[in-house]
Amino acid sequence: MNPPGGTHVNKLLRSLLFALALSPLVALAEAPVDVNTADAAALETVKGIGPARAKAIIEYRKANGAFASVDDLTKVPGIGDKSVTQLREQLTVGSAKKQVAKSK
Secondary structure, three states, X not given: OOOOOHHHHHHHHHHHHHHHHHHHHHHHHHOOXXXXXXXXXXHOOOOOOOHHHHHHHHHHHHHXXXXXXXXXXXXXXXXXXXXXXXXXXXXXXXXXXXXXHHHO
16 A cells, blocks of 8 residues: 555656656757758758758868858858858857867
């Protein structure tokens, strides 16, 4: 037989465990996407980047090398200053910084 309030405590513990199990997934969803390493699927998770923009970013990166900053996305056909401003918080160029540091 369950002690008084035991059912409530069990439900609370299950809810807490469920929330903890999902927390890494939430953190991943909010992590910025690296435009220098992301594939098309990863780029398309960014609000404002669809299949056409993802393809354009990857093609530009293949032809011209890593982006040094998020602002360099304006060099990609079809992406302007306004788009970069909207995308900035969702993107990063971490790999480019490492490449620059290694080349010095």
